[in-house]
Amino acid sequence: MKVCFYSCHDYEIPFLERHSPRGFKSKYIKAPLRMSSVDEAQGCEVVSVFSRDDVSTKIIQELSKLGVKCIATRSTGYNHIDLKAAAKFDMRVANVPNYSPHAIAEHAILLMLALNRKLIAAQEGMKKNNFSLKGLLGRNLGDLRIGIIGTGRIGQATIQMLNGFGSKVYAYDLYPEKHLYKTLDFQYTDLDTLLSDSDIISLHVPLNLGTRYIIDMDQIQKMKPGVMIINTSRGKLIRTEAVLKALKDGHIAALGIDVYENEHDIFFEDHSGEEIHDPLFQELRTLDNVLITGHQAFFTETALDNIAQTTFDNISTYSRGATSANFLC
Ligand code: NAD
Numbered sequence: 001m002k003v004c005f006y007s008c009h010d011y012e013i014p015f016l017e018r019h020s021p022r023g024f025k026s027k028y029i030k031a032p033l034r035m036s037s038v039d040e041a042q043g044c045e046v047v048s049v050f051s052r053d054d055v056s057t058k059i060i061q062e063l064s065k066l067g068v069k070c071i072a073t074r075s076t077g078y079n080h081i082d083l084k085a086a087a088k089f090d091m092r093v094a095n096v097p098n099y100s101p102h103a104i105a106e107h108a109i110l111l112m113l114a115l116n117r118k119l120i121a122a123q124e125g126m127k128k129n130n131f132s133l134k135g136l137l138g139r140n141l142g143d144l145r146i147g148i149i150g151t152g153r154i155g156q157a158t159i160q161m162l163n164g165f166g167s168k169v170y171a172y173d174l175y176p177e178k179h180l181y182k183t184l185d186f187q188y189t190d191l192d193t194l195l196s197d198s199d200i201i202s203l204h205v206p207l208n209l210g211t212r213y214i215i216d217m218d219q220i221q222k223m224k225p226g227v228m229i230i231n232t233s234r235g236k237l238i239r240t241e242a243v244l245k246a247l248k249d250g251h252i253a254a255l256g257i258d259v260y261e262n263e264h265d266i267f268f269e270d271h272s273g274e275e276i277h278d279p280l281f282q283e284l285r286t287l288d289n290v291l292i293t294g295h296q297a298f299f300t301e302t303a304l305d306n307i308a309q310t311t312f313d314n315i316s317t318y319s320r321g322a323t324s325a326n327f328l329c
Pocket of ligand 1: 077078153173204206208232259296297299
């Protein structure tokens, strides 16, 4: 079985090698899957992709011409893959639904804490001999109301961590799971109540037609002035332009994001010395109350190990002509 791994960075290879079954041959391509790189899959029955790869209809058609029969994404989210097109070209698609919800939940908490306690400004002051506490006042997380949008695996891990801080947690999900009340301390509510009552709102839903721009100007207007927004899920959950406006007029006090709606040509690569031609992103980066990380919430040793193992499990399942709950088509 020959597998072509796109968007494959050096840091992933040892984990993939560790879990590669005997008889599998891997081709590691650093470039993302695009029309310009699709030919790299020549001779491979399986391609493995990541969240920034372009797995649209046209690309799937090209992959099919090359003889590719299975797409194994190394991500949880699969909004980058046209599943209808994959089914049309008789291609199997599998994801890694559960590699480490705690890795992403910890990152969401990290962004909340760092923004709340003005960690970056404190560190910058420290480097400049400024030991004044001016501008660094925070609030106890346990005194705050925190709204979690999406109570799947990552949302639940985030609630569990917030329970440790003693925060009052509210949650909204299209499919509430009442049994969670047995193990987690929170309350389900409707989206409008969550928006109007929360001091911090953290997004943990996938990107789909129902969640695209779930945070837009209309929703921002329903929020408490001084709210903090955290997004570790997908960039397009937030209309960045609307959030930027509200950050500038003070309605939103702070924004912590690990994902950005136009991140595809920016994140995951070293662009030192280059210009970033994205005025929205450039402006966002100038604001002191905005903390951005480049899609690194998943980036822990545990997560990389689990991703590699599950990806090869998925490919082995495909090669046996079998299926599992990880197969989307
Ligand atoms: P999950 O499938 O376990 O949970 C998602 C939850 O969202 C479910 O409870 C579902 O009912 C709910 N939901 C779906 N559509 C909704 C809608 N329209 N309105 C309200 N609720 C809705 O997923 P998860 O494992 O918790 O992951 C969530 C997302 O996190 C992923 O889809 C992915 O985009 C993102 N993610 C980001 C990183 C990162 O490194 N930043 C890593 C992994 C996952």
